[in-house]
Amino acid sequence: MRKYNFCAGPAALxxxxxxxxxxxxxxxxxxxxxxxxxSHRSPEFVEVAERAEQDLRDLLTVPDNYKVLFLQGGxxxxxxxxxxxxxxxxxxxxxFIHSGQWAAKAIKEARRYGEVNVVASSEDxxxxxxxxxxxxxxxxxxxxxxxxxxxxIGGIEFDYVPEVDCPLVADMSSNILSSPIDVEKFxxxxxxxxxxxxxxGIAIALVREDLxxxxxxxxxxxxxxxxxxxxxxxxxxxxTFAWYLSGLVFxxxxxxxxxxxxxxxxxxxSTLLYEFLDASDFYSSPVEKSSRSRMNAPFVxxxxxxxxxxxxxxxxAGLLSLKGHRSVGGMRASLYNAVPYEAxxxxxxxxxxxxARRG
Amino acid sequence: MRKYNFCAGPAALxxxxxxxxxxxxxxxxxxxxxxxxxSHRSPEFVEVAERAEQDLRDLLTVPDNYKVLFLQGGxxxxxxxxxxxxxxxxxxxxxFIHSGQWAAKAIKEARRYGEVNVVASSEDxxxxxxxxxxxxxxxxxxxxxxxxxxxxIGGIEFDYVPEVDCPLVADMSSNILSSPIDVEKFxxxxxxxxxxxxxxGIAIALVREDLxxxxxxxxxxxxxxxxxxxxxxxxxxxxTFAWYLSGLVFxxxxxxxxxxxxxxxxxxxSTLLYEFLDASDFYSSPVEKSSRSRMNAPFVxxxxxxxxxxxxxxxxAGLLSLKGHRSVGGMRASLYNAVPYEAxxxxxxxxxxxxARRG
Numbered sequence: 001m002r003k004y005n006f007c008a009g010p011a012a013l014x015x016x017x018x019x020x021x022x023x024x025x026x027x028x029x030x031x032x033x034x035x036x037x038x039s040h041r042s043p044e045f046v047e048v049a050e051r052a053e054q055d056l057r058d059l060l061t062v063p064d065n066y067k068v069l070f071l072q073g074g075x076x077x078x079x080x081x082x083x084x085x086x087x088x089x090x091x092x093x094x095x096f097i098h099s100g101q102w103a104a105k106a107i108k109e110a111r112r113y114g115e116v117n118v119v120a121s122s123e124d125x126x127x128x129x130x131x132x133x134x135x136x137x138x139x140x141x142x143x144x145x146x147x148x149x150x151x152x153i154g155g156i157e158f159d160y161v162p163e164v165d166c167p168l169v170a171d172m173s174s175n176i177l178s179s180p181i182d183v184e185k186f187x188x189x190x191x192x193x194x195x196x197x198x199x200x201g202i203a204i205a206l207v208r209e210d211l212x213x214x215x216x217x218x219x220x221x222x223x224x225x226x227x228x229x230x231x232x233x234x235x236x237x238x239x240t241f242a243w244y245l246s247g248l249v250f251x252x253x254x255x256x257x258x259x260x261x262x263x264x265x266x267x268x269x270s271t272l273l274y275e276f277l278d279a280s281d282f283y284s285s286p287v288e289k290s291s292r293s294r295m296n297a298p299f300v301x302x303x304x305x306x307x308x309x310x311x312x313x314x315x316x317a318g319l320l321s322l323k324g325h326r327s328v329g330g331m332r333a334s335l336y337n338a339v340p341y342e343a344x345x346x347x348x349x350x351x352x353x354x355x356a357r358r359g
Numbered sequence: 360m361r362k363y364n365f366c367a368g369p370a371a372l373x374x375x376x377x378x379x380x381x382x383x384x385x386x387x388x389x390x391x392x393x394x395x396x397x398s399h400r401s402p403e404f405v406e407v408a409e410r411a412e413q414d415l416r417d418l419l420t421v422p423d424n425y426k427v428l429f430l431q432g433g434x435x436x437x438x439x440x441x442x443x444x445x446x447x448x449x450x451x452x453x454x455f456i457h458s459g460q461w462a463a464k465a466i467k468e469a470r471r472y473g474e475v476n477v478v479a480s481s482e483d484x485x486x487x488x489x490x491x492x493x494x495x496x497x498x499x500x501x502x503x504x505x506x507x508x509x510x511x512i513g514g515i516e517f518d519y520v521p522e523v524d525c526p527l528v529a530d531m532s533s534n535i536l537s538s539p540i541d542v543e544k545f546x547x548x549x550x551x552x553x554x555x556x557x558x559x560g561i562a563i564a565l566v567r568e569d570l571x572x573x574x575x576x577x578x579x580x581x582x583x584x585x586x587x588x589x590x591x592x593x594x595x596x597x598x599t600f601a602w603y604l605s606g607l608v609f610x611x612x613x614x615x616x617x618x619x620x621x622x623x624x625x626x627x628x629s630t631l632l633y634e635f636l637d638a639s640d641f642y643s644s645p646v647e648k649s650s651r652s653r654m655n656a657p658f659v660x661x662x663x664x665x666x667x668x669x670x671x672x673x674x675x676a677g678l679l680s681l682k683g684h685r686s687v688g689g690m691r692a693s694l695y696n697a698v699p700y701e702a703x704x705x706x707x708x709x710x711x712x713x714x715a716r717r718g
Contacts, residue, residue: 025380033371038366222438241558242601320390
């Protein structure tokens with residue numbers, strides 16, 4: 001029996017997607033083999049790849065002058081790829097907004113290859129808020145500004161897109177496809193798949209075409225967006241099953257009403273949980289109200305000696321993976337697209353009951 | 360209905376492995392979710408990861424002073440990783456044996472980072488043979504010697520392990536786990552999974568521990584074997600489904616009798632096909648007898664105008680993916696571990712029949 005899964009990643013996938021994958025796992029399209037067992041250059045797989053790209057383009061209204069890349073690895077791989085691809089031409093300087101642990105990792109890797117200016121940070125209050133729009137300035141001559149629209153661990157989410165003169169680069173791993181975005185405001189958008197797209201082991205990058213020629217001369221081939229773009233993301237054998245499954249998720253998203261419907265759902269789900277947290281004296285959110293993520297909701301119990309019991313009873317109640325990140329403790333409920341509203345209702349009901357019994 | 364699949368990669372997987380994956384795709388171990396939907400740091404997944412490593416160690420008798428790494432991407436990613444990890448310390452020089460298209464790609468990437476000496480090559484006869492043991496010498500002070508024990512496209516396979524004073528690095532993508540190997544003769548063995556291990560999107564590396572400290576200072580984090588080794592291959596979210604499936608393949612291999620049994624099978628299957636080719640005036644192998652691969656058997660028809668018909672009739676007969684690589688044409692039958700002897704019997708029977716009717 002399927003349970004409600006609040007894992008931060010690898011996260012819940014839509015059940016109909018898994019059912020389809022299961023049904024055709026040994027004999028895909030009547031070919032007599034699995035989708036995992038066909039050449040990535042076969043007409044059948046190329047059709048999967050092209051449809052996935054087109055569906056993603058449709059979902060996010062990606063303009064024609066952006067390449068859509070399906071890459072090996074996840075966001076961490078792209079932490080290396082971003083400086084290697086963008087710090088080679090005019091400028092060795094990059095701006096970063098430091099909003100938490102994922103931004104920190106991106107910054108750390110970029111510092112190895114150029115001058116990094118942290119132009120805004122919420123470190124002063126333990127990354128519990130989003131640096132306000134207009135409270136900071138980009139630096140002169142930066143090759144790009146990088147930010148993390150949603151911090152999976154800290155549970156904060158930007159409610160604005162930074163306006164800058166240089167290319168804007170966003171790690172959207174944990175909130176891509178959860179609302180409409182204006183792709184034209186970005187130079188590069190990238191995301192590891194394992195939260196809102198598909199299984200782990202594949203990453204997506206949308207790269208504005210004029211940025212493909214800025215790489216450092218000795219960029220490793222496997223990190224080069226240009227190499228990937230020129231080869232239709234098939235310079236080497238891509239992670240075909242992950243690509244196929246991501247494509248099924250895109251089809252499912254379209255059938256659900258696209259990212260507009262996902263944005264509505266995300267607001268409804270997160271509001272239910274946050275309103276419950278705010279009304280309670282037993283549970284609380286460490287994140288400032290205006291900065292709270294619709295995707296990842298960390299929360300704590302008034303008495304952390306009850307954490308273990310909370311988690312164990314939650315699991316028995318069919319509510320999985322509510323443990324907070326190992327670096328922060330407490331709880332975290334991730335409410336990605338594949339987590340239904342009913343899951344949040346069940347969570348809130350359980351939490352109320354737990355509080356009544358143990359609070 | 361499952362058909363016989365001779366794809367060079369992503370290649371056939373053992374049917375029992377796919378059946379198990381299918382059965383538990385939506386509810387793994389009764390957890391109420393898929394193996395794709397659990398954290399890579401959950402006790403359940405860590406157990407999968409550790410068992411996969413131990414099974415691989417058992418299968419290849421990997422000594423304790425070798426790290427077993429599960430990496431993002433495939434062999435092409437490792438073409439970058441090898442020079443980055445090994446050309447940083449004492450020497451910027453690497454030796455290569457050039458045996459065909461995959462060796463060429465590894466050479467091309469290494470040349471961007473150091474001095475590459477091609478110490479042996481079979482280019483003079485279109486890579487139709489393995490440079491003989493003793494016919495070449497390593498160069499002075501090389502950081503490593505790289506070779507490709509099996510060329511997937513050319514269909515040649517080394518029947519010896521080069522003896523060199525420097526660390527030996529082998530791209531074993533297409534023949535790993537098809538026979539016992541003496542790991543101690545190697546500094547590094549790496550392999551993309553999608554031929555003899557699992558689905559595409561994951562690579563394995565066995566790295567002798569003393570080689571972990573030789574990387575170039577500015578190595579991209581995502582390419583670093585040391586980073587991967589220190590983090591138990593979980594510096595970032597690994598491709599969990601591919602890791603899990605690879606682990607199931609290792610269990611299957613052990614149940615089949617391990618790599619000794621696979622070696623016996625490989626010899627039996629390839630001998631059946633090659634003896635048939637040699638006895639025929641209609642089909643022929645472009646590879647010298649002593650260098651023929653047990654894994655990938657390219658062959659041509661006497662009249663290439665019949666190629667299309669051959670492929671179309673083969674497919675109707677339930678024999679998939681026999682088309683040769685797009686760069687060489689003709690046919691190719693890949694006979695990896697998951698391809699049963701019966702598949703080769705069926706192939707040979709079909710080929711005999713086709714020859715009788717069309718030859």
